[in-house]
Amino acid sequence: MWKFVPVMFAAMLAIASPPGQATPVIFEATLLGSSEVPANASPGTGFATVILDTGAHTMDVDVIFSGLLGSTTASHIHCCGSPSVNLPVATQLPTFLGFPSGVTSGSYSHLFDMTLATSYSPSFFSGHGGTAASAELALLTEMTAGNTYLNIHTQMFPGGEIRGTLIQQTVPEPSTLALLGLSVAALGVASRRRMGAELTA
DSSP: OGGGHHHHHHHHHHHHSOTTOOOOEEEEEEEEGGGSSSOOOOOOEEEEEEEEETTTTEEEEEEEEEOOSSOEEEEEEEESSOTTSOOOBOBSSSSSTTOOOSOSSEEEEEEEETTSGGGBOHHHHHHTTSSHHHHHHHHHHHHHTTOEEEEEEESSOTTOSEEEEOEEOOOOOHHHHHHHHHHHHHHHHHHHHHHHHHHHO
16 A cells, blocks of 8 residues: 555645646657667667746756767757757757766766846847847747757767657646546555455454
8 A cells, every 4th residue: 555655745836736736847868860860870878957037937958978079069959840850059058067078978967047148048038029038938838848858069070960759758647646646546445455354354
């Protein structure tokens, strides 16, 4: 029974969340040379997680990568359109703050303040309302629509060695979580009854 408690507790927390409260939106991307345009044969691979929190106005970017043919020069999120073409940079220039340079493998983690104009490229900022609020909303909208990708540029591939489309991760609806909570509670009751019956047998 106890193994169900964390799930039930999470469900209860989700149900208890105030209506309209901003929920962080999670996006993930697998980075490959074959996803670049034009595609390349780089053996490099990577994985990116981007979490946009419109309540806290932050963007958490986490990237791991290895096996690149060239040494890193930059990394960005590109927007806005089909990831099957090359798109302009939407995020900070010339690269993510603190992204490792001159390496072929590594990891990166940074929390961006999306109320700052410097968290966006100048063209994205000015082209999407000219305010941090409008730029943040535009970036979230385009990411949700699958119109963005994250890539890593290297000296061997200046246009990008590996990239991946940022895909929103599915989060259960509140009604689904509520049903899950009720089901788990029912399992708990049944388990206690069964244990009681065994003890009195």
